[in-house]
Amino acid sequence: MKISAQEEYGLRCLVQLAALPEGGSLTLPQIAELEGISTANAGKLMWLLNKAGFVHSTRGTKGGYSLERPAEDIRLSEIIKVLDEDVLGKHCGSYTGVRDSCVHNGDCGIRPVIIGLHALVENALSQITLAQLVGSERSVDAMFNRVHSIHRTVEPQGV
Amino acid sequence: MKISAQEEYGLRCLVQLAALPEGGSLTLPQIAELEGISTANAGKLMWLLNKAGFVHSTRGTKGGYSLERPAEDIRLSEIIKVLDEDVLGKHCGSYTGVRDSCVHNGDCGIRPVIIGLHALVENALSQITLAQLVGSERSVDAMFNRVHSIHRTVEPQGV
DNA sequence: CGCAATCTTGACGAAAAAATAATGATTTGA
DNA sequence: TCAAATCATTATTTTTTCGTCAAGATTGCG
Numbered sequence: 001m002k003i004s005a006q007e008e009y010g011l012r013c014l015v016q017l018a019a020l021p022e023g024g025s026l027t028l029p030q031i032a033e034l035e036g037i038s039t040a041n042a043g044k045l046m047w048l049l050n051k052a053g054f055v056h057s058t059r060g061t062k063g064g065y066s067l068e069r070p071a072e073d074i075r076l077s078e079i080i081k082v083l084d085e086d087v088l089g090k091h092c093g094s095y096t097g098v099r100d101s102c103v104h105n106g107d108c109g110i111r112p113v114i115i116g117l118h119a120l121v122e123n124a125l126s127q128i129t130l131a132q133l134v135g136s137e138r139s140v141d142a143m144f145n146r147v148h149s150i151h152r153t154v155e156p157q158g159v
Numbered sequence: 160m161k162i163s164a165q166e167e168y169g170l171r172c173l174v175q176l177a178a179l180p181e182g183g184s185l186t187l188p189q190i191a192e193l194e195g196i197s198t199a200n201a202g203k204l205m206w207l208l209n210k211a212g213f214v215h216s217t218r219g220t221k222g223g224y225s226l227e228r229p230a231e232d233i234r235l236s237e238i239i240k241v242l243d244e245d246v247l248g249k250h251c252g253s254y255t256g257v258r259d260s261c262v263h264n265g266d267c268g269i270r271p272v273i274i275g276l277h278a279l280v281e282n283a284l285s286q287i288t289l290a291q292l293v294g295s296e297r298s299v300d301a302m303f304n305r306v307h308s309i310h311r312t313v314e315p316q317g318v
Numbered sequence: 319c320g321c322a323a324t325c326t327t328g329a330c331g332a333a334a335a336a337a338t339a340a341t342g343a344t345t346t347g348a
Numbered sequence: 349t350c351a352a353a354t355c356a357t358t359a360t361t362t363t364t365t366c367g368t369c370a371a372g373a374t375t376g377c378g
Contacts, residue, residue: 001160001161001162001163001239001243001280002160002243002277003160003273003276004160004365004366004368005365005367006366007160008269008273011269012267012269013274015240015267019268027323027324027325028324028325028326029370035313037367038357038367038368040367040368040369041366041367043325043326043327043366044327044367046325046367047325047326049326050195050325050326055287057239057324057325057326057373058324058325058375059323059324059325059326059372059375059376060322060323060324060325060374060375060377061322061323061324061375061376062322062323062324062375062377063325063375063376064324064325065322065325065373066349076272080160084160084161099170099357103193103194103195105317108171108174109174109178109290109292110167110171110174110295111233113267113287113292114162114167116283117280117283117284118161120279120280120283121276121279121280122277124279125276133268133269133272134268140367145315147368163336164335164336164337165326165335165336186353186354187354187355188354188357190364197337197338199337199338199339199340200337200356202338202355202356203336203337203357206355206356206357209355209356212331214337215357216354216356217344217345217354217355218343218344218345218346218353218354218356219344219345219346219347219348219353219354219355220345220346220347220352220353221347221354222344222345222346222354222355223347223351223354223355224355227362243373259355297367298321
């Protein structure tokens, strides 16, 4: 249960754009440099984000990428959904909601756990905007503390 | 951000044992059959769970696996931690908490999000026991509804 | 126009994860 | 004691994911 490389870096690239002054843009080599990844890799990520309508790209000299929508309106849940290889539901109906796709016919004890977990994560991510990730981290911390309110006893380690 | 195959199936195997009458046991072929996976695969999973102390195994004819600890005492967070290929923190200090391992020196906008997300998931999983996964799903649903209490607007889809 | 900077896109190769195979060790019971 | 059943452990293969490459398309500028 962890964020994938594609999810993480795609998100990071968007954050770089969001951190720019109003209307600013970055080229692929610039983004790659800022994130410590290859230009080719950045290109693929930005292509996905472009297709999904998060960024606007202009070709040619003086080209680059800029945010298509205001950072305040972009929720992390949307971003993750686009970057995730959403080939979910291959080995069990737990993911897709389609029954009859595994030996349990989608009816087993852990099904509600998996679905609940996904909903939990999506819910948390839907409450964070790209704008909140720029500069100050305080609002994000505050958000997680609220969601955690029931018990906050566990250390943030690998899950 | 999804549960891995190893996590899911390992959890499923444990649920099968927990569903047994007091003191019951299952062999590898039986577990494999129940979960629709190969015996070899089940063997690997059970080996991990055995090493971690969740199950007890006996070899030879009449051998098999049984729960080592009461299902009421086993929290999902423990299980996931064992089944996760916890080779986290390979591409960014976000996971390990070790700084200086990426271009951001572990100090970037998305770091609190990743850490917060892991904590959120771990917190949720720590509130569910293996026993709750057997038979009735109601307690699990109730738990997630509580955690969701802030907003429950999102459909449980792929995240 | 023609070159250089830039994004686009599909194909390819490397790395990680998962599944399988293979071999070995232990126990039971005839 | 020997054979069958069963778990233990490591190695190999397969699949999936990730990253790179290369050829193409578009734009700006001299």
